[in-house]
Amino acid sequence: xxxxxxNTRITTGELTGFGPTRNVAASQAKNxxxxxxxxxxxxxxxxxxxxxxxxxSSNREIYGVIRKNIxxxxxxxxxxxxxxxxxxLYHCQHTQYNARNxxxxxxxxxxxxxxxxxxxxxxxxxxxxxxxxxKMVMYSANGAEDRIVKGGRTSPPKxxxxxxxxxxxxxxxxxxxxxxxxxxxxxxxxxxxxxxRHMHCYLHLKDIDK
Numbered sequence: 001x002x003x004x005x006x007n008t009r010i011t012t013g014e015l016t017g018f019g020p021t022r023n024v025a026a027s028q029a030k031n032x033x034x035x036x037x038x039x040x041x042x043x044x045x046x047x048x049x050x051x052x053x054x055x056x057s058s059n060r061e062i063y064g065v066i067r068k069n070i071x072x073x074x075x076x077x078x079x080x081x082x083x084x085x086x087x088x089l090y091h092c093q094h095t096q097y098n099a100r101n102x103x104x105x106x107x108x109x110x111x112x113x114x115x116x117x118x119x120x121x122x123x124x125x126x127x128x129x130x131x132x133x134x135k136m137v138m139y140s141a142n143g144a145e146d147r148i149v150k151g152g153r154t155s156p157p158k159x160x161x162x163x164x165x166x167x168x169x170x171x172x173x174x175x176x177x178x179x180x181x182x183x184x185x186x187x188x189x190x191x192x193x194x195x196x197r198h199m200h201c202y203l204h205l206k207d208i209d210k
Contacts, residue, residue: 001039017142019097019104026092032059036088036097036106040124041067047119056091061113062106063089065121071182072126079176080169081125081186087114088121101142132189140193144200153205159198167191 002008011028015021026034035051037043043051047065064087069076076082087106090096095107108114126132147154170176171187179186 017099017101017104017145019100022097022104026096029092032091032093034090034092037121038123042122044120044122047117047121050117050119051089054089058113059091059094060109060111061091061115062087062095062108064114064116065089065119066116067121067123069123069125071186072128074182076125076179076182076186078178079171079174079183079186080190081176081179081183082174085116086121089117100146102139102146103143129185132185136189136193136196140196141200143193143197144204147197147201148204152201154198154202156199156202159195159202162198163191163195166194 003010009028009030011025013021013024016024022036026036033054033056064085066083067086068083069081071081087108090106095109095112097104098107126135167187167190170190171183176183176187
């Protein structure tokens with residue numbers, strides 16, 4: 001995708017968790033300002049204009065965007081898959097991503113100033129149910145590793161409770177039902193991913209305790 005452009009440099013490596021991998025990629029950049037964007041994301045014209053005219057006043061500024069998800073061909077407007085703020089533009093000498101395997105975030109250090117860019121970052125999150133199921137397996141396993149590293153403990157009853165709570169929160173409390181059957185699928189996905197994350201963690205710790 002990027003190789004044909006003369007001002008790009010392609011580097012490859014193992015995926016060692018999304019947070020660590022983003023930091024490795026940032027360390028390969030020639031400049032200090034890092035704009036993180038994935039291959040299934042794109043900016044609208046308003047945000048492209050803001051980036052083209054980017055003129056920071058301090059290295060401590062961290063820039064956020066509004067990201068909107070497209071799920072199986074349609075924009076998600078509600079639930080946890082609806083529009084949300086995410087930090088994507090930062091100075092790598094001032095901050096970096098945290099070390100989480102999934103759901104990584106740019107660290108907001110003390111004194112950091114958050115500025116929102118205009119426009120939308122679009123995300124073609126899921127294009128098929130097969131992709132969604134594969135992503136659930138990967139995210140639950142990697143999320144369990146994050147929980148284990150933090151010393152978190154769990155149990156099968158807690159995994160069941162989390163499944164029920166996450167579904168209610170996503171589908172009902174966050175209005176996911178307003179996205180129709182897509183909202184239902186996303187709520188089930190969130191609940192299942194959370195359930196299996198806890199069970200991965202439980203089985204791992206059970207083996208250690210033997």
